[in-house]
Amino acid sequence: MARMAVLPLLEVVATERLTPRMQRVTVGGEPLRALEDVAPAAHVRLLFAEPGAPVVLPTPGSSGLTWRPGATRPYARSMTVRALDRAAGALTIDIALHGDSAAGRWATAARPGDPAGVVGPGGGWTPPEDTREVLLAGDETALPAIAGLLEALPRHAPVHAVVEVEDARDEQDLARPVQWVHRAHGGALVDAVRDRPVVPGTAAWVAGEGHAVKAIREHLRVHRGLGRSHCHAIRYWTRGRSHEDSDATFGAARAEAARRGITLVTTQDVHEMSYELMTGGFPIPVGPPST
Numbered sequence: 001m002a003r004m005a006v007l008p009l010l011e012v013v014a015t016e017r018l019t020p021r022m023q024r025v026t027v028g029g030e031p032l033r034a035l036e037d038v039a040p041a042a043h044v045r046l047l048f049a050e051p052g053a054p055v056v057l058p059t060p061g062s063s064g065l066t067w068r069p070g071a072t073r074p075y076a077r078s079m080t081v082r083a084l085d086r087a088a089g090a091l092t093i094d095i096a097l098h099g100d101s102a103a104g105r106w107a108t109a110a111r112p113g114d115p116a117g118v119v120g121p122g123g124g125w126t127p128p129e130d131t132r133e134v135l136l137a138g139d140e141t142a143l144p145a146i147a148g149l150l151e152a153l154p155r156h157a158p159v160h161a162v163v164e165v166e167d168a169r170d171e172q173d174l175a176r177p178v179q180w181v182h183r184a185h186g187g188a189l190v191d192a193v194r195d196r197p198v199v200p201g202t203a204a205w206v207a208g209e210g211h212a213v214k215a216i217r218e219h220l221r222v223h224r225g226l227g228r229s230h231c232h233a234i235r236y237w238t239r240g241r242s243h244e245d246s247d248a249t250f251g252a253a254r255a256e257a258a259r260r261g262i263t264l265v266t267t268q269d270v271h272e273m274s275y276e277l278m279t280g281g282f283p284i285p286v287g288p289p290s291t
């Protein structure tokens, strides 16, 4: 896995409430002009502090990011690059609001001029070349990525997108039609994906709450027969665990893999190993992407 770059300090340039539970924050600065274009669904680590506090930037170290001794670490949250306008030096992030969380507090209070750090960007997804149909599935944390993928996928490519949000007020106008699932009315992403036939040659991109992602991944791999290379399923958050807790399980997964002599190559490898640790067993072994 490539190490992501720590950009020089940026600042908030604009904010906008997109829907009741989604806040857009655009950060800007000269360093963004020097970035290369990113793939759809690419992500960054967004670094932010409590209002009025400075954002201390880390340095990339051999075991992740390190801060100088005694420094107050900022919050660090993975967020999708919803848009990168290199000419304007602007990066747009859509942050899901879900109660009194660090990211939500920061996003709703952010004002132009507030400091923000960015590590990255990295990652992103493009379907394998032999894909005949694309299935996109996720909750509101995956919505920025799904929105970007719907814009980026070729117009002729058959795509079905399923997005779980609280209710109709959190739906967004996207580049293509979406099957919206409303939690408030008993809808669930897992059920919506299970109810849908999957044609041969489907490539799936799935992200959202960890238990839902795990259930969908098992369904697509075991019951719908998708190969590993055609099922990209990533936990974006885990109920009852903060981002810091989730990071710790990734660290534990890497350590456990090293203990067992397994090489974790992709982000998905790390996720599968961390699922195994969290849930005490996962029926699909970590292996090369072709299995």
Ligand SMILES: Cc1cc2nc3c(=O)[nH]c(=O)nc-3n(C[C@H](O)[C@H](O)[C@H](O)COP(=O)(O)OP(=O)(O)OC[C@H]3O[C@@H](n4cnc5c(N)ncnc54)[C@H](O)[C@@H]3O)c2cc1C
Pocket: 043, 077, 078, 079, 080, 081, 093, 094, 095, 096, 097, 098, 101, 102, 103, 104, 140, 141, 142, 144, 145, 235, 236, 237, 238, 239, 240, 241, 242, 243, 244
């Ligand atoms: C590659 C990647 C890309 C991501 N892109 C985005 C993005 O573009 N926009 C976005 O909003 N999120 C995105 N996420 C998810 C985001 O990083 C997590 O939801 C993160 O935990 C949010 O931080 P927080 O400070 O709001 O909550 P935390 O302090 O991390 O957690 C506090 C509590 O809230 C719960 N929680 C966390 N997220 C949610 C949620 N969405 N709904 C309900 N409860 C929740 C946790 O289980 C915990 O109990 C992405 C994650 C990854 C790995």
